[in-house]
Amino acid sequence: MTNSVRSICERCGACCASYRVDFHPSELAKIAGGAGVPVAMAIPLTPKLMRMKGTDDVAPRCIALQGEIGRQVGCCIYEHRPSPCHEFNPWAALGMVDAACDRARLRHGLRPLSELQKSELQAISKPA
Template identity: 85%
Template structure:
């Protein structure tokens, strides 16, 4: 059995940031692929937002579990593009600052502090 990824034991980004996306990412009636319509709210004719991400204490409606313990995205295969693009690791494997900020908001150590650097030769 494999250990959970850093994201599956965190979820801070899903409970910290607004998630806005184009309506073309909504699930179509015919194929059902995309963000379920009932999980999003329209902001403008060209902008949708995941429910829960604009609350005073944001938490995406698709997030299941307890932040900082064990979480999962209930629509992982159909999540919107901002979620696809969010990565805890920036270029060269360095911890992403947005991830670090989200983790701090939820009382977790930032990934940048958890990284182990190679020992000098």
């Protein structure tokens, strides 16, 4: 993730409090040689599927999310987050805003990135 994308995400966090995060058990720290999701932060769904705690609640919020959505957030396991989190990006192919990012932002009362002017995007792209 580039610094500008990371800074946008660090001022948002809406995706971490909007979607379920399911992943394969091989991404758990105990199986991945310590470089994975801590077992205490996940719940088993099936023998081949884990879910981050908090992401299946009525008002989802990943257990690893810290801070205030829309202001300043961070992931306490950022370097070891599961693959769906690695793959989620506010920018889809061709540099366009990803619709899932816009939906998550709307759920939390934040303006969708697709509606922001270039100058506004540049302002929130600067490191916090």
